Amino acid sequence: MPPRSILAKSQISASLGVKALDDKTVEITLEAPTPFFLQALTHYTAYPVPKHLVDEYGDAWTNMDHIVANGPYKITEWLPGSYVHSVKNDDYYDAANVQIDEVYYHVLEDQAAALNRYRAGEFDILTDFPADQYQWIQDNLPGQAHVDPFLGVYYYVLNQEKPPLDNPNVREALSISIMRDVIGPDILGTGELPAYGWVPEGTANYEGAAYMPDWAKMPYDERVAKAKKLMEAEGYTPDNPLTLQLRYNTNDNHQRIAVAIAAMWEPIGVKIELFNAETAVHYDALRAGDFQIGRAGWLLDYSDASNTLDLLKTGTMQGDTMNWGNNYGRYSNPEFDKLLAAASSEQDLTKRAGELHEAEALAMDQFAAIPIYWYVSKNIVSPKVTGFEDNAKDVHRTRWLTKSE
Amino acid sequence: MLGYALRRVLSAIPIALIAVTVCFFVLRLAPGGPFDGERALPPTVLANLRAHYNLDQPLIVQYLIYIWRLLQGDLGPSMVIDGFNVSQLISIGFPFTLTVAMTAFVIATVIGVIAGMIAAVNQNKWPDYVLVLAVMLGVVVPNFLMAALLQLWFGVYLGWLPAGGWVAGSIPHLVLPVTVLAWPHAARISRLMRGSMIEVLGTNFVRTARSKGLGQRLVLARHAIKPALLPVVSYLGPGLSYLLTGSLAVEQIFGLPGIGKYFVTAALNRDYGIVLGTTILYMFIILALNLIVDLVYAWLDPKVRYR
Numbered sequence: 001m002p003p004r005s006i007l008a009k010s011q012i013s014a015s016l017g018v019k020a021l022d023d024k025t026v027e028i029t030l031e032a033p034t035p036f037f038l039q040a041l042t043h044y045t046a047y048p049v050p051k052h053l054v055d056e057y058g059d060a061w062t063n064m065d066h067i068v069a070n071g072p073y074k075i076t077e078w079l080p081g082s083y084v085h086s087v088k089n090d091d092y093y094d095a096a097n098v099q100i101d102e103v104y105y106h107v108l109e110d111q112a113a114a115l116n117r118y119r120a121g122e123f124d125i126l127t128d129f130p131a132d133q134y135q136w137i138q139d140n141l142p143g144q145a146h147v148d149p150f151l152g153v154y155y156y157v158l159n160q161e162k163p164p165l166d167n168p169n170v171r172e173a174l175s176i177s178i179m180r181d182v183i184g185p186d187i188l189g190t191g192e193l194p195a196y197g198w199v200p201e202g203t204a205n206y207e208g209a210a211y212m213p214d215w216a217k218m219p220y221d222e223r224v225a226k227a228k229k230l231m232e233a234e235g236y237t238p239d240n241p242l243t244l245q246l247r248y249n250t251n252d253n254h255q256r257i258a259v260a261i262a263a264m265w266e267p268i269g270v271k272i273e274l275f276n277a278e279t280a281v282h283y284d285a286l287r288a289g290d291f292q293i294g295r296a297g298w299l300l301d302y303s304d305a306s307n308t309l310d311l312l313k314t315g316t317m318q319g320d321t322m323n324w325g326n327n328y329g330r331y332s333n334p335e336f337d338k339l340l341a342a343a344s345s346e347q348d349l350t351k352r353a354g355e356l357h358e359a360e361a362l363a364m365d366q367f368a369a370i371p372i373y374w375y376v377s378k379n380i381v382s383p384k385v386t387g388f389e390d391n392a393k394d395v396h397r398t399r400w401l402t403k404s405e
Numbered sequence: 406m407l408g409y410a411l412r413r414v415l416s417a418i419p420i421a422l423i424a425v426t427v428c429f430f431v432l433r434l435a436p437g438g439p440f441d442g443e444r445a446l447p448p449t450v451l452a453n454l455r456a457h458y459n460l461d462q463p464l465i466v467q468y469l470i471y472i473w474r475l476l477q478g479d480l481g482p483s484m485v486i487d488g489f490n491v492s493q494l495i496s497i498g499f500p501f502t503l504t505v506a507m508t509a510f511v512i513a514t515v516i517g518v519i520a521g522m523i524a525a526v527n528q529n530k531w532p533d534y535v536l537v538l539a540v541m542l543g544v545v546v547p548n549f550l551m552a553a554l555l556q557l558w559f560g561v562y563l564g565w566l567p568a569g570g571w572v573a574g575s576i577p578h579l580v581l582p583v584t585v586l587a588w589p590h591a592a593r594i595s596r597l598m599r600g601s602m603i604e605v606l607g608t609n610f611v612r613t614a615r616s617k618g619l620g621q622r623l624v625l626a627r628h629a630i631k632p633a634l635l636p637v638v639s640y641l642g643p644g645l646s647y648l649l650t651g652s653l654a655v656e657q658i659f660g661l662p663g664i665g666k667y668f669v670t671a672a673l674n675r676d677y678g679i680v681l682g683t684t685i686l687y688m689f690i691i692l693a694l695n696l697i698v699d700l701v702y703a704w705l706d707p708k709v710r711y712r
Binding site: 059060062063079080081082083106108109110112113116117119120122277278279280281282283284285287296297318323324325326 | 435436437438439441442443444445447448483486487488489494497552553556557560561564567568569570571657658659660661662666667670673674675
């Protein structure tokens with residue numbers, strides 16, 4: 001669905017193509033066939049909003065005193081930054097089959113403290129854990145750690161508006177000289193799989209094998225040799241290195257990966273200056289194009305290949321400024337844009353997948369960005385909890401869980 | 406003394422105004438804004454948000470709006486925590502912070518003063534050495550490590566106490582966080598108390614008291630404690646403000662819903678309203694505590710006069 005311009009209130013319902021047929025049925029008319037539309041509706045931006053409450057309370061409709069729920073649970077208490085307490089919603093259509101009566105969602109900054117409290121029996125599920133404790137958890141809490149492929153890519157963006165990273169040869173040298181296999185198992189410790197393409201394996205509407213460039217199959221020594229040659233051709237050697245700044249948002253793991261990759265780049269004649277800043281500053285700089293190499297990550301909003309490929313689409317003009325959205329590196333290729341546009345209205349799913357594959361290969365062969373690893377979801381689940389099924393979206397609705405005392 | 410107190414309160418007003426002004430503008434100098442997250446917002450949405458929070462106005466206008474609202478007691482909205490304004494967040498978080506900090510303060514002060522006295526009276530004997538060791542532990546081990554260790558021992562291995570969380574009115578939930586906060590505070594007080602007590606015990610008026618035949622207990626109670634407390638009292642003001650503001654690690658590790666984390670995460674998220682609101686709160690606490698300490702001084706030391 002291409003974004004629309006803001007319209008006057010009276011125009012909205014007619015032009016959006018959304019109509020309430022009766023109290024419980026909504027009809028949505030699309031401009032073009034959109035195969036991932038049902039997937040997109042699972043995103044929280046598509047959740048219904050109670051109009052009568054918004055009309056009555058305005059911004060305050062989300063207050064605990066006013067809020068209503070249409071799901072299996074309703075929220076009763078919210079201490080921002082601490083916890084959310086919800087109880088079973090008796091008005092839910094399937095309430096008879098909801099097993100767990102109340103849920104506390106705690107917000108914790110300190111993962112080690114969270115693990116301690118889990119071990120003390122205060123929590124049943126942790127949605128993250130310190131990666132350096134993974135081995136310990138496997139040894140001491142067998143079967144409780146769930147580490148599974150997750151639809152998301154961890155990558156470096158390269159600022160292609162300015163030299164030297166507008167040069168595809170330099171980008172290629174940088175990408176092929178990263179030894180991705182060591183990052184998941186050795187640097188992070190949780191076995192994240194190396195990423196050579198842009199669309200995670202298991203993404204919906206994406207028949208065919210994940211993109212695997214030829215260089216990925218080359219032995220690492222040969223890749224380094226090739227990268228060296230590419231850099232030499234541009235006039236850079238370890239004695240006369242190219243100095244680049246690598247920005248990341250402050251975080252232990254980002255730092256460890258950045259240090260490791262900087263070391264991998266040293267032999268090919270690239271000297272890295274590390275620069276870290278807190279998240280708001282980091283992304284502000286990426287959006288402003290004020291960087292050379294920047295760390296980024298993308299977790300898919302819904303399972304469809306277009307959701308990651310859109311990250312490499314040329315920006316759109318808005319007024320007299322170019323809005324690049326999340327395409328921080330400002331990669332721009334009309335051929336790529338054309339393929340995405342064609343795919344967005346293609347009805348034949350196989351043909352559509354083919355167009356998306358073609359777009360992915362095009363961008364990756366031009367080293368539009370450097371994918372590094374595919375994210376994994378990391379959960380710890382108490383043996384008391386059943387019904388926790390691992391899935392690539394890492395969605396685990398309490399509705400399907402049961403807990404034994 | 407009443408006149409002095411009044412003058413102090415009045416002189417706090419320009420200090421407060423300067424602090425708010427500096428904080429307001431320094432915060433805006435920092436790069437990034439409250440809506441810079443991992444994902445770019447559509448420009449129209451961003452423009453609407455900025456207009457809603459007056460961020461599209463010139464900075465000086467924003468400042469005047471803020472001061473105008475502040476004078477009416479309105480600390481403004483939170484820009485990141487949707488649906489809450491700053492006053493609400495402070496009124497949710499501050500009681501927790503205050504409970505933990507005041508409990509730690511009272512316990513630490515009582516223990517610190519008594520321990521310091523015992524150590525001074527038994528200078529260079531075993532109670533003194535035990536105390537020095539306990540003090541060293543409290544001062545040397547940083548509170549995030551102490552918190553994690555106590556959580557592991559008492560919450561996980563022994564299972565005697567909750568490893569974290571907060572249940573209104575539950576004393577067991579308070580024990581570990583209060584211990585972690587109180588320990589270094591008690592340690593510093595006992596060191597101050599020990600030092601000044603040793604000094605007081607060597608003075609002429611104490612020797613005179615002893616020479617006229619007063620027993621050890623009477624000498625301590627009647628003559629030595631009050632003057633020995635002076636350095637302790639001057640530490641109590643900063644000490645309490647340290648307990649109130651320095652509880653972040655404790656709040657995070659034990660998962661307490663205090664305001665320490667609002668203060669820090671708001672600064673990182675550029676949630677201007679919360680940063681300013683908590684800064685103003687802390688500023689008033691510190692100004693008030695300094696005033697109280699100065700007044701207590703007069704009661705303890707007849708040589709102090711207020712003009």
